Amino acid sequence: MRTGIRTVPLWLAAVAALACVFVLVRGLFADAASAARQAAPQATLGIEVYDRATDRILVAANQDQAFPAESVVKLLIGYDALAHGTGSAARVAQMLSRSDDGIAGTLWVAGGGPKIVTRSVALMGLQHTTPPSDPARWGDTAITADDVVRIYKFLESAGQQAVITPLYHAPALAADGFDQSFGIPTAVGAGQWWVKQGWGCCRPDRVLHTTGLVGTGQRYVVAILSSAPSSANAAGAAAAVTAATRVLTQNLGA
Numbered sequence: 001m002r003t004g005i006r007t008v009p010l011w012l013a014a015v016a017a018l019a020c021v022f023v024l025v026r027g028l029f030a031d032a033a034s035a036a037r038q039a040a041p042q043a044t045l046g047i048e049v050y051d052r053a054t055d056r057i058l059v060a061a062n063q064d065q066a067f068p069a070e071s072v073v074k075l076l077i078g079y080d081a082l083a084h085g086t087g088s089a090a091r092v093a094q095m096l097s098r099s100d101d102g103i104a105g106t107l108w109v110a111g112g113g114p115k116i117v118t119r120s121v122a123l124m125g126l127q128h129t130t131p132p133s134d135p136a137r138w139g140d141t142a143i144t145a146d147d148v149v150r151i152y153k154f155l156e157s158a159g160q161q162a163v164i165t166p167l168y169h170a171p172a173l174a175a176d177g178f179d180q181s182f183g184i185p186t187a188v189g190a191g192q193w194w195v196k197q198g199w200g201c202c203r204p205d206r207v208l209h210t211t212g213l214v215g216t217g218q219r220y221v222v223a224i225l226s227s228a229p230s231s232a233n234a235a236g237a238a239a240a241v242t243a244a245t246r247v248l249t250q251n252l253g254a
Contacts, residue, residue, distance in 0.1 A: 032059060032247050032248050032250075032251070033047055033059045033060075033061040033248070035247045036061075036224075036244035036245075036247045036248050037061065037244070039240060039243035039244040039246075039247055040226060040228075040237075040240035040241060040243065040244045041240075042228045042229065042232055042237070042240065043208075043226040043227060043228040043232075043237065043240060043241070043244075044062070044065070044226065044227045044228070045061065045062060045224060045225065045226050045244060046061070046062045046063055046064075046065045046067060046144060046145035046223070046224070046225035046226075047059055047060065047061040047062065047063060047145055047223070047224055047225075047244075047248065048060050048061075048063040048145040048146050048148070048149045048221075048222075048223045049220060049221070049222050049223075049248055049249075049252075050149045050153070050220065050221040051219065051220055052153070052156065052217075052218070052219050052220065052221065053217075053219050057149075058220075059248060060145075060146070062145070063144060063145040063146040063149075063223075064127070064128055064144050064145075064146055065144060065145075065225075066128055066130075066142040066143065066144055067142070067143060067144070067207060067209065067225040067226075067227055068139060068140050068141070068142065068143075068200060068203070068207055068227075069129075069139060069140075069141040069142065069143040069198060069209075070139045070198030070199055070200040070207055070209060071099045071101075071104070071139065071196065071197060071198040071199065071209075072143060072148060072196055072197070072198040072209050072211055072225075073117070073138055073139065073141040073143065073198075074095055074096055074099065074104050074196060075096075075151050075152075075155070075163065075196050076116055076117060076120040076141075076151070077095070077104055077107050077108055077111065077116055077138065078092040078095060078096050078107075078163050079120070079155065079160060079163050080107075080111045080116045080119060080120065081107045081110070081111060082160075082162055082163065084111060086107060086110035086111050087103075087106075087107045087110065089162050091103050091107070092107070092162065092163070092166070093162075093165070093166035094166075095107065096163065096166040096167055096170075096196060097166040097167065097170045097171065098170070098171060098174055098175040099170075099174040099175060099176070099178075099180060099196075099197065100174075100175040101175065101176060102175070104138060105138070108138045113131075113135045113136070113138070114131030114132065114135050117129060117130070117131040117132075117141050118131060120151075123154070124150055124151055124154040125150060125154075126147040126150055126151070127144070127146065127147060127150070128142070128143070128144040128146070128147055129141065129142060129143045129144070129147045130142045139198075139200055140203075143225070144225070145223040145224070145225050146223075148209075148211050148221075148223035148225070149221045149223050152211075152212070152213060152221045152223075153221065156213075156218065164194055164213065164218070165194075167194035167195055167196055167212060167213070168193075168194045169185070169193065169194075170185070170194075170195055170196075170197075172185070174197075178199055179238070180195075180197040180199070182197070182208065182210060182238035182239070182241050182242050183195070183197065183208070183209075183210020183224060183238075183241050183242055183245045184210045184211075184212050184214060184222060184245055184249070185210075186242045186245075186246075187242055187245040187246040187249050187250075188214055188249055191214070191215070192214065192215055192216055192218075193212055193213065193214050194212045194213040194214075194218065195210065195211065195212035195213075196211055196212060197209060197210055197211070198211070198225075201230055201234070202230030204230055205227045205228060205229060205230055206227070206228045206229065206230050206232050206234065206237050207225075207226065207227050208226050208228075208237055208238055208241050209223075209224065209225045209226065210222070210224050210241055210242075210245055211223045211224070211225075214249055214252055215252055215253060219252075220249075220252050222245070222248065222249060222252075224241065224244060224245055224248065226240075226241050226244075228240075
């Protein structure tokens with residue numbers, strides 16, 4: 001007996017359901033990007049969150065805007081030192097986990113300074129990263145949130161755990177005495193995270209970056225770069241970056 005009701009194939013219903021979920025997730029993270037900017041109103045943010053499991057960018061806002069890399073460039077210095085034998089694994093690990101500027105400076109010179117950046121750009125497919133105009137100032141390397149994600153993706157695909165492992169639950173106090181627990185470490189807390197932070201002032205702005213891997217299996221790559229007026233209080237600026245990070249990571253299941 002015909003009832004006049006068409007039966008939707010099961011596969012089509014499944015595709016439709018997945019499409020609905022994708023739209024909901026995309027909308028959720030789009031709202032998160034806006035909320036993150038509201039959480040740090042004084043700062044200019046460059047944001048990208050990437051899901052390695054699904055090969056999708058979940059959030060992107062000002063992801064191609066260049067910022068001074070500060071200590072985030074130590075990811076490139078560390079990889080290059082290990083690849084070219086200019087530094088031991090132990091020294092690279094110490095440089096990364098405690099963000100040791102002294103070791104970074106030594107390895108920077110040993111690797112040819114700006115040549116480290118140009119080699120990394122070619123090798124990792126970086127789109128907007130450029131060497132510093134002053135070859136001695138490695139922290140002035142220009143970088144974007146999208147390129148930071150590309151760096152972590154390269155390190156993961158190349159099996160570079162010698163660079164990644166030292167980032168796991170990096171100590172709160174950096175070698176220079178700065179509290180590097182802002183952003184991802186505080187926002188994710190006891191969860192799974194590997195970070196390389198960056199900070200600097202005042203040329204001319206106060207720069208605070210929180211970048212790394214979040215979640216079981218290092219699933220998510222999170223890059224939040226920020227620049228605020230140098231008049232901004234350091235603790236307040238760090239708290240704002242943490243608040244923005246919390247908004248962006250709260251739905252990652254870290």
